[in-house]
Amino acid sequence: MRAYRLTAVTGGFRLDLRHEPAPQPEPGQAVVRIRAVSLNYRDLVMRQGQYGGAAANKIPCSDGAGDVVAVGDGVTRVKVGDRVAGIFMQRWISGPPTPDGNRSALGGDLDGMLAEQVALSEHGLVKAPDHLSFEEAATLPCAAVTAWHALVERGKLVAGQTVLVLGTGGVSMFAAQIARAAGARVIATSGAAAKIARLRDLGFTDTVNYNDTPDWDKAVKSMTAGRGVDHVVEVGGNTIEKSLKSAAVGGHIAQIGVVAGRDLGMNPFSIVLKNLTMSGIYVGSREHFERMNSFFTLHRIHPVISGNFGFEEAGAAFAHMEAAKHFGKIVIRI
Ligand SMILES: NC(=O)c1ccc[n+]([C@@H]2O[C@H](COP(=O)([O-])OP(=O)(O)OC[C@H]3O[C@@H](n4cnc5c(N)ncnc54)[C@H](OP(=O)(O)O)[C@@H]3O)[C@@H](O)[C@H]2O)c1
Structure with a gap:
């Protein structure tokens, strides 16, 4: 072989x-x-x-x-x-x-x-x-289980909440699909106009181009009437400061990756003052994977x-x- x-x-x-x-x-x-x-x-x-x-x-x-x-x-x-x-x-x-x-x-x-x-x-x-x-x-084994663990197992996502996903990579797209199937609103960012168009084709119409709109956190706040989002699927690393600003009071940040770089330079006080919950997520267990598979089967997620x-x-x-x-x-x- x-x-x-x-x-x-x-x-x-x-x-x-x-x-x-x-x-x-x-x-x-x-x-x-x-x-x-x-x-x-x-x-x-x-x-x-x-x-x-x-x-x-x-x-x-x-x-x-x-x-x-x-x-x-x-x-x-x-x-x-x-x-x-x-x-x-x-x-x-x-x-x-x-x-x-x-x-x-x-x-x-x-x-x-x-x-x-x-x-x-x-x-x-x-x-x-x-x-x-x-x-x-x-x-499924890495990206999908990570998104599931972040939002559902740890984040306790419920219908009616709002989820911010960063970029259109593997973890983010699974997070978007899981969030939508769970009845949540999805706000998605991308740095490429063509990918924004593909997001929209998939029905993810709340989008921000982070290259055209460097202050994308402000756009996210304005899309949520100033409240912010309940969950951020934080795959960027260097994006953390803006993710913290995008979060609602009492929100949840799932810290997952570093596609934008590792020099975080973040001010921990926004975590404190907003009563945020931060979760470090490293993929997940077989039990997480099996529960996610049941969800994917029920909702026919591809x-x-x-x-x-x-x-x-x-x-x-x-x-x-x-x-x-x-x-x-x-x-x-x-
Ligand atoms: N902790 C864990 O268990 C775990 C599990 C899986 C992945 N990860 C980590 O999570 C990250 C994502 O993994 P992945 O496999 O999903 O990666 P991926 O599929 O390679 O995603 C790459 C995408 O990230 C987006 N991106 C790049 N720079 C960005 C920025 N400044 N702001 C927002 N989005 C940006 C781009 O999307 P656009 O072109 O649309 O902007 C790019 O296509 C990686 O750092 C990875 O190591 C961690």
């Missing part, structure tokens, strides 16, 4: 496609024939050598879906033929996060999914929702995918993400 591995080079890692023996299931494991992998910003940063951890020689990418082709002794949770996706942290099954769970991420701590076959613990898999293709199911690449084009898929040409998720078909 073929698998990509990260080879250390100056300034990061090179993607090398290698031939390797197909994995055999150990007791408690299932072998999954991977049909599709999706990219996350983390995979890009990892490849650029800026994520830390021991990426050298690892199979990259946390997110993949496929069908079970073999099971080891004692496996009861899945069977041959099941359509499954891997969970991001292989050892965070339920309950609160743990240090051990935090050290079990695919495509970083452990070998990832950019391979024709992988062997994973039966506990590190969820069934793919029936209404989703393999490509769609492959987009992930937004804008880049589709073949297995031999994995390098081009990474370049597509680096150029931020995508809208929603990028998928590599295997």
Whole structure:
């Protein structure tokens, strides 16, 4: 079977496609024939050598879906033929996060999914929702679970609230879809006019172009009659100061990412004076993933995918993400 591995080079890692023996299931494991992998910003940063951890020689990418082709002794949770996706942290099954769970991420701590076959613990898999293709199911483990954890599990989102999402990347588009299905109003930003148009085509009509409107927090406040939003899905990092200004008194900021940079320069007093709740969100557990799948199934949510690449084009898929040409998720078909 073929698998990509990260080879250390100056300034990061090179993607090398290698031939390797197909994995055999150990007791408690299932072998999954991977049909599709999706990219996350983390995979890009990892490849650029800026994520830390021991990426050298690892199979990259946390997110993949496929069908079970073999099971080891004692496996009861899945069977041959099941359509499954891997969970991001292989050892965070339920309950609160743990240090051990935090050290079990695919495509970083452990070998990832950019391979024709992988062997994973039966506990590190969820069934793919029936209404989703393999490509769609492959987009869920990191970005969708993060958005779900941020808004629903931690944020306790309820109908009638307002949610601000920043940019049109994977996490933000899932957050927008989850919020809308939950009955919330969505305000979405993007730096590109063409992406604003795509947001509108999808029915997300409350939009702000953060390049045309650098004081986008003021626009958000004015769109909410001065009140601010109940939840901010904060994927920007450097955007935090404006996110704090966009939040309503008593609002919730889910701190998730750093696509805009890491020099936060924030004034903590707006957190205090507005009685804000800030949540650090690092993906989520298998239990979160399973509850989210029920929600996606009920609401027939289909992930937004804008880049589709073949297995031999994995390098081009990474370049597509680096150029931020995508809208929603990028998928590599295997
Ligand atoms: N904590 C976690 O568990 C977790 C999980 C997943 C992701 N993350 C992090 O969350 C961030 C987003 O991840 P992702 O996979 O969704 O990334 P992504 O799909 O690569 O999203 C990139 C998008 O971010 C938007 N963006 C860039 N600069 C921006 C700015 N200054 N203001 C607002 N939007 C901006 C752009 O959208 P437009 O072109 O539309 O402006 C760009 O296309 C990353 O930092 C990632 O590491 C964290």
